[in-house]
Amino acid sequence: MRDKLSKLYHFSTTWTGALIIVLFTIFFIAQSFVIPSGSMIKTLLIGDYLFVKKFSYGIPTPHIPWLEIPLIPSVGLKLVDGDKPKRGDIVVFRKPGQEKVHFVKRCVAVEGDMIMQENKDLYLRPVEGDKYIKDTYPKNRIVEINDVLWVKNPYQEKFKGVWHDESVKDDGTQPPQLFRFQQIRISEKHYFMMGDNRDHSNDSRFWGTVPYANIEGTPWLIYFSIDENLTVRWNRMFKTTEDLENMLRGK
DSSP states (O other): OHHHHHHHHHHHTSHHHHHHHHHHIIIIIEEEEEOOSSTTTTTSOTTEEEEEETTBTBEEOOEETTTTEESSGGGOSEEEOOOOOOTTOEEEEEETTEEEEEEEEEEEEOTTOEEEEETTEEEEEOTTOHHHHHHHSOGGGEEEETTEEEEESTTTTTOTTOBOOTTOOOSSSSOGGGTOEEEEEOOTTEEEEEOSBGGGOOSHHHHOOEEGGGEEEEEEEEEEEBOTTSOBOGGGTTOOHHHHHHHHTTO
């Protein structure tokens, strides 16, 4: 055993061994990702550099970094199925129809759920039904519409990064999807994604739900953060998304 470990160690110190370890890490464990837009402000900021945990929701098909060429084209985007995103998870995924583009959003509805929006208010009816709604959500969030129970703005108490820009008004100059969309039921193995910065996010309201196969992982840890003035944001370094959400709660 000791001889095998010694050989493995010496192999890892070679250029070939180091390359294999790096590629294995990128393909299956963690990959670097930078937040390019403000769609997740206040939770994630432009200039946050983070590691994406790639095995959170199964194993995505490995792609050559930067080129985004799949190593095993015949298997599609998902190599091995695993856990499914839960309501409220922050998810990194490939945009449907533009699979070379990565997005990061919050999952607001899962397969079987019903969802709609009116006057910027998000309404969710979980697939589990009335009893689950009553047992899970605060009474002040539960509303009845056409004899059916819904949860109004189900994420804004739990996740303080979810917010609306009061300057964005329904005056005919803005996309109608920011204010309303009709009731839909989420298809099997699909998920509805929205940015926490609700009025400045290109998300499922515009291009539809995200198939499970497109989901790559979840943010793991911020390893570097810098603002538009090139000032390092030290208070965000080595924070998980849970740490950031606790910061927003004042904890």
